[in-house]
Amino acid sequence: MTSFNEFGLAEPITRALVQEQYTTPTPIQADAIPLVLAGRDLIGIAQTGTGKTAAFALPILNRLAANRKPLEKKSPRVLVLSPTRELSGQILDSFRTYGRHLRLQSALVIGGVPMGRQVRDLMNGLDVLVATPGRLLDLLKSNGVRFNQIEVLVLDEADRMLDMGFIHDIRTIVAKLPKERQTLLFSATMPREIADLAAHMLRDPARVAVTPVASTAERIAQRVIMTDKSAKSALLIEVLRNEVTGQSLVFTRTKHGADKVVKSLHHAGLSAEAIHGNKSQNQRERVLGAFRSGKLKVLVATDIAARGIDVDGISHVINYDLPNIPESYVHRIGRTARAGADGIAISFCDNEEVAFLRDIEKLIQMKLPQTERRTAPRNDMPAAHHRPQHAGRNGRNGNRRNGQQQRRGGNGSGHHGQSQRRGEHGHHGKGQQQRRDGESRHTPSAAQSSPDNIATVAFMKRPHRPANIRADRGAR
Numbered sequence: 001m002t003s004f005n006e007f008g009l010a011e012p013i014t015r016a017l018v019q020e021q022y023t024t025p026t027p028i029q030a031d032a033i034p035l036v037l038a039g040r041d042l043i044g045i046a047q048t049g050t051g052k053t054a055a056f057a058l059p060i061l062n063r064l065a066a067n068r069k070p071l072e073k074k075s076p077r078v079l080v081l082s083p084t085r086e087l088s089g090q091i092l093d094s095f096r097t098y099g100r101h102l103r104l105q106s107a108l109v110i111g112g113v114p115m116g117r118q119v120r121d122l123m124n125g126l127d128v129l130v131a132t133p134g135r136l137l138d139l140l141k142s143n144g145v146r147f148n149q150i151e152v153l154v155l156d157e158a159d160r161m162l163d164m165g166f167i168h169d170i171r172t173i174v175a176k177l178p179k180e181r182q183t184l185l186f187s188a189t190m191p192r193e194i195a196d197l198a199a200h201m202l203r204d205p206a207r208v209a210v211t212p213v214a215s216t217a218e219r220i221a222q223r224v225i226m227t228d229k230s231a232k233s234a235l236l237i238e239v240l241r242n243e244v245t246g247q248s249l250v251f252t253r254t255k256h257g258a259d260k261v262v263k264s265l266h267h268a269g270l271s272a273e274a275i276h277g278n279k280s281q282n283q284r285e286r287v288l289g290a291f292r293s294g295k296l297k298v299l300v301a302t303d304i305a306a307r308g309i310d311v312d313g314i315s316h317v318i319n320y321d322l323p324n325i326p327e328s329y330v331h332r333i334g335r336t337a338r339a340g341a342d343g344i345a346i347s348f349c350d351n352e353e354v355a356f357l358r359d360i361e362k363l364i365q366m367k368l369p370q371t372e373r374r375t376a377p378r379n380d381m382p383a384a385h386h387r388p389q390h391a392g393r394n395g396r397n398g399n400r401r402n403g404q405q406q407r408r409g410g411n412g413s414g415h416h417g418q419s420q421r422r423g424e425h426g427h428h429g430k431g432q433q434q435r436r437d438g439e440s441r442h443t444p445s446a447a448q449s450s451p452d453n454i455a456t457v458a459f460m461k462r463p464h465r466p467a468n469i470r471a472d473r474g475a476r
Contacts, residue, residue, distance in 0.1 A: 007033050009058060010065040012101035017058075020097060026051035027210040033059050036184060041202040044186040045209035047334060053094045056080075056154050056184050061099045063152070064127050071105060071125025075149035079177075080130045081170065083160040085110040085281060086288065090310055091156065092130040104128060109145075111135040112281035119144045133161065133169035140176070147176050153201075158187040158194050163325070167193060174201055189327060219337040220317075222345045224357065227373045229350040233264045235373065236320060239346060240270055240298060246315030247291065250300045251332050253321035258300045261320055265298065272298035303328050309335055319347035322356040326363040351378060 004017050004025060025033065028046040035042055036059035046052045060078055071077070080095075082088045092108045099106075107121035109131035115138065122129070122145050129145075139145040153174070155161070161170060183202050187194055198205065227235050240248060252258045255276040265272040273287045273296055290296035292311050301309070303323065314336045323329050329347075336343025349357050351374070361367055 004058075007037065007058070009062050010102075012065065013058060013061055013098055016098050016100050022054075026055075028052050028208065029055045029058075031208040031210060032056070035206045035208070036060070036182075037062060039182055041182060041205040042184045043190075043198055043202065043205045043207045044184070045188070045190060045207075046186060047188045047330070050210060052156070052186050053091055054098065056156075056186070057091070057094050057098055060128070060152055060154075061095065061102060061104070064099075064104060065102050071127070072146075072149045073125055074122050074144065075146040076122075076126040076129035077149055078128045078152045078154070079147070079150050080128070080154040080156060081133055081136070081161070081173070082130065082156045083132065083164050083166065084304055085112060085132060085284065086304075086309060087157065088130045088132055092128075095128050095130070099128075106130070109135050109139060110281070111138075112284075115139065115142075115144070125149070133166045133173060136173060137169055140173070147173075148178065150177050150181055152182045152184070153177060154184045154186070155201075156186050158185050158197070159189045159191060159327075160331075162191060162194055163327075167197070170197065188331065219341070220333055220343045220345050222333065222347075222368050224347045224349050224368045224370045225373055226370055226377070227348050227350060228375055229352065231373070231375075232320060232348050232350070233261070235348060236261065236318065237265065237268045237270065239316075239318065240265070244297075244316045247294065247296075247311065247313045248298050248316040248318055249309065249314050249332075249335050250298060250318045250320050251323070252300060252302060253323065255302055257321060258302055261300050265300075270298060271296065272300055274300045275304070276302040277304055303332070311335070312341065315344060317343065317345045319345070322347055322349055322353040322360070324356055326356070326359040329360045330364065350374075 002024060004014060004022055007025075009017075028044060028050045029052075032042060032044055032052070032055040036056060042056075044052060044055065046055075064077065069077075080088075080091055082091055088108060088110050092106060095104075095106055104127040105125070106128040107118065107126050107130075109118050109122075109129060111132060111134055115135070118135070118139065119142075122139070136145065140147075155170065161167065183205075185194075185198050185202065185205075225235065236250065250261060250272075252261055255278050258274040258276050262272045262274045273290070275284050275287050279287070287296065287299065288309070291299045291309075294313060299309075300320075317333045317336045319329070319332060323332065333343070333345035336345060347357070347368070349370075357368070
C-alpha cells in the first residue's frame, strides 16, 4: 500500500487524514490495517515511533463508522489498554484526531486523577475507552464499567505492561470480556509470557513484524562517555551548555535521582523539570505540555516516560544513568529522531554501570563509541562476582524473599531500603501495593527474554524490511 486511499476507509476518516497531511502509510500501517479491516486478530511486533497507533485506530474507527449502534450504559465498544497515563492520553488524542468527523464518544480512564469524572464519562456508554489496567480494575470493582458490549480489545506496548507488573491485571480483565471479540496485541519485544498471553487471548492471529526487535534508529548518533559517578552532574551541565541546541530528554534510573538532577540544573541556572510516578497527574500534564510546546528545553524523566512522550523536537536523549534493563535503552533513545529527523543519544557510564553497558551492546549488536573522562580508568571486564545484579525478566528484581533488596550496580536500595522496581523507586507505605497507573506493580514477571529468543520467534511474516519513518506525520 502506497496511499491511505487504497485501504477503502470511510470518507470522514480519509478527510481527517488529509487534514493531518498523512499521505503514505508506514510499514506497520501498510501490513496491519488490511488485516484488522478484515476482522483478523493480530500480533504486531513494532517499536514505538513506527506508527502503530494509526495501524489499529484507523481500522477500528472504520468499523465503528460502518456499524453504528446505540451505546449501552457503562459499557464501551472498544477497549484499548496501555501501560502509562501519558501513552493512554496520546492514544485517545489519536482516536479523536482521526475520528473528528465521526462524532464518536470516547474517554480516558487513568490513575492519578479523581474517579468521579471517569464514572460520569462511562455512564451513558462509549465507543472507545482508553485505559490503564489498574484504574480500569478499580472501576470494574465499583461497578463503574461493564465489559459486555466490547467488540475490540487492543493491548498496546504489551511488553512494557509486563515489565511494570500489570500482567495479572490484564489476565483478570481479559477473563471478563466477551469471547466473541477482535483482539489486537502490539509489542516491541515478544518475551515468553507475552507469547503465552497472546496464545490465550487471540484466535488464529495474523502476525506482522516490521522492525527487528531491539534495533535502534539508523538516524540516531549514539555514543558513551565514561565518567566518574560523582562527575555526572557537572558533565550533564557541560553537555547541555556546549552541545545541545534543541530540546533534550534526560533519563535517570530513579525518581529521587530525577529530582536531584533537576535541582543541580537549577543551581547552574538551567531550566529543567522532572516527570515521574511521584508527580501528580496535573503536574505531569503541565510539564509535558510545556515540553511539547517548546517552552521547556530540558525534561528529566524516569523510564515511565520512555514510551509515553511523542515530541518531534527532541534533538538529544541523555542517559544520565544507564538502564539496568537493556531493552529500556532502545525505548529511551527512540524518543529522538522522530518523524524522519536526526537525533543524538549520549550515555554516561560510571564504573558500576559497565555491566549494563555490555548488556546493551549485546542487545543492539553494536559497540558504542566511547570517550574516556574517568579520573582512574580501569579494566572494564569485571569479575563475575563483581557484576551488578542483573538478569532477564525471570528474577530481574533480585532476591525479594523477606523483603530483602539486592543492589544493582551500586544503586543502593532506593528510599529507606524500599525495594527497587525496574528503575522506579517509590515509597509504598508498609508494603502496600502502589495503585497509581503508570507505576510499576509488585508482581514479578516470570518470562525470560533474550535477543536470541526474540529474534527466532516465529512471528515474522516475512524477512525484515526497515521501517522507513517518513517525514510525513503518518509515522507517529
